[in-house]
Amino acid sequence: SGVFGMAVLPTHVAEGRPLAAHRRGPNCTSENKLLLIVFGAFCVILFGSFFFVPDFGGSSATDSPGHAGHGHHGVMVDPRDDGTHNGAGGLDHKGGEGGEDGERVQVKQIDTEKDDDVKGEQNAGGEEEEDDGEAEDEETTSTVSPTTTTTTTTTTTTTTTTKAAAAAAIPQERAVHAGSLTFPPIITPQATPNSWQDAKNEERRVRVREMMKTAWNGYKAHAWGQNELMPISKRGHSAGIFGGTTMGATIVDALDTLWIMGLDAEFKDGRDWVAASLNFDVNAGVSAFEITIRFLGGLLTAYSLTGDEVFKTKAHDIGKRLLPAFNTPTGIPHAIVNLATGSSQNYGWAAGGCSILSELGTMQLEFEMLARITGENVFAEKVRKVMDYVVALPKPSNGMYGNYISADNGQWCSQDVSVGALGDSFYEYLLKYWVWMGSKDLAGRKPFDDAMMVIRDKLVHRSQPSNLLYVAEAHGSALQHKMGHLACFIGGLFALGAKNAPNAELEKWYKEAARDITATCHEGYARSATKLGPEGMFFENGQEAKSYNPGERYYILRPEVVEAYFYLWRTTHEQKYRDWAWEAVEAIERHCRCGDGYCGLRDVEAVPPQQDDVQQSFFLAETMKYLYLIFTDDNVVPLDKWVFNTEAHPLPVF
Secondary structure, eight states, X not given: OOTTOGGGSOSSEETTEEOOOOOOOSOOOHHHHHHHHHHHHHHHHHHHHHHXXXXXXXXXXXXXXXXXXXXXXXXXXXTTOOSOOOSTTSOOSOOOOOOOOOOHHHHHHHHHHHOHHHHHHHTGGGOOOOOHHHHHHOEEEEEEOSSOEEEXXXXXXXXXXXXXXXXXXXXXXXXXXXXXXEEOOSBOOOOSOOTTOSHHHHHHHHHHHHHHHHHHHHHHHHHTTSSEEETTTTEEEOOGGGTTOOOOHHHHHHHHHHHHHTOHHHHHHHHHHHHHHOOOOOOSEEEHHHIIIIIIHHHHHHHHHHOOHHHHHHHHHHHHHHGGGGOSSSSOOOSEEETTTOOEEOOTTTTTTOEEHHHHTSOHHHHHHHHHHHOOTHHHHHHHHHHHHHHHSOOOTTSSOOSEEOTTTOOBOOXXXXXXXXXXXXXXXXXXXXXXXXXXXXXXXXXHHHHHHHHHHHTEEEOTTTOOEEEOEEETTEEEOEEEGGGGHHHHHHHHHHTTOSSHHHHHHHHHHHHHHHHHXXXXXXXXXXXXXXXXXXXXXXXXXXXXXXXXXXXXOOXXXXXXXXXXXXXXXXXXXXXXXXXXXXXXXXXXXXXTEEOOBSOTTSSSOOBOOOBOHHIIIIIHHHHHHHTSOTTBSOTTTEEEOTTSOEEEOO
């Protein structure tokens, strides 16, 4: 035993089990005194040698390495956005110190294999007590093999288990009880061998964790409380979707990633800021969609992981402030809502002031979850009315959902169709809402399957000469053979959709399409000069998975491609998906590392590339989380217990 450090063990232990303390009689002879003195001197010499002899051992596999030298669903962002927008009419991009703590996945593995007895004592009564001072001063590096456990005390900061991390991580294997609800543990008992425990994947996971700490620390140092960080300028950044507010978007977006990675000190900093400073009473028009998926989604997940009432209270507050967006003649929400006054409107550029499919259709998970935890069914009623109406509405002549619909008369505003920008997460939630509800009734997923079959027949094509599978865009009756970075999420969605498909033929097609579309998106990365994919890939005019439009060659730290890798890894366990994810890690580290964080690129074909000086909040919420989880085992955020919202905030399946 001993992997948590001696402070968490009983005073007398052998192989992790308490020993009876030896009692001495009241009398002591002179001979015994002499023997006691000799024995005491021997102990001083022996124990002194342990403290003063230098440690010549090498680093463990989990030592922190040094740095090597989907919003996605609304309108695409201009990489030149410098954060000076003051209103919500701006372009929509989605449409401190590191803690000395350990990774939850490692603590999970140690608990289940080596310290059941100790964990039982710590969990007695459901509470753990910890001395914060000792936790900061003592580090324990643990190396675990199938037969032996070795503990070495070091004086350097590592990413391995400490006493504080051990105590903090143990609840991740227990259900969280919050009022009348019980949320599943984020780490479940291992059902299969730990496929991630080889040295290579462990090193990769640790590297991603270090990248997350770099991004967080830069934000904390230069933009704390602001929405995002400009790593080169070392100041805050706020895009138009936030309405010129300073609501700490990066903090709320990053909370669950910090928790999953075991960055407990950083999580506590974020939690304390939320409790003391997060204020939604701002007289500003913001994107209802972006606030829902980032803030409401992030707070709901933090509450599900911890049961901390502060997250529930804040989620309830922002949920109530978003409700006025639904006050339209049809109940279809407007895109912009003022969080103080409740006034709402649509973007003027959106097909003459219509609502956007990906936005109006990407609120069900969050509002249904909020209804569950508050008992206020009004949140669920609002989103159910919208989805019931849109699904039942006769489709345009092409038989597909249009990208725009009027909130005033409930009619389609256009026949443009996309599974990327303007459409993507509508289709995502058609499936994920059914999964979140427990995948119980096949009729509940019929709208998803019906939509995908029409898309399969009309938008899915193969390129020449490479035979790459892609999903085109429809503009009325015409096709544009282009697939945006945003659309690459659909490879992962098809992988998720293959499970519990209504028939074998459809299951087979989902699996094949998931594999081939994800391979196409990988080609978009592999064929670029920076090995990072462009905003848009074209499959025409001699182009395959490349962009001939300089205005669509930017990369803003988007997650959709690595999101697809994550789902393909979880559903196939083919090593290539982990290898492709690692290629992305190396490319991000090589080209996007900037100042005190990570920046997007203005042109993925330029080497060296010009960086855009914006660290998007979704980089911490999504890109880092998916990359990290690819290198963990399936029982860390298991897909049968949790469903990711479109900002990668996992919500518990009911």
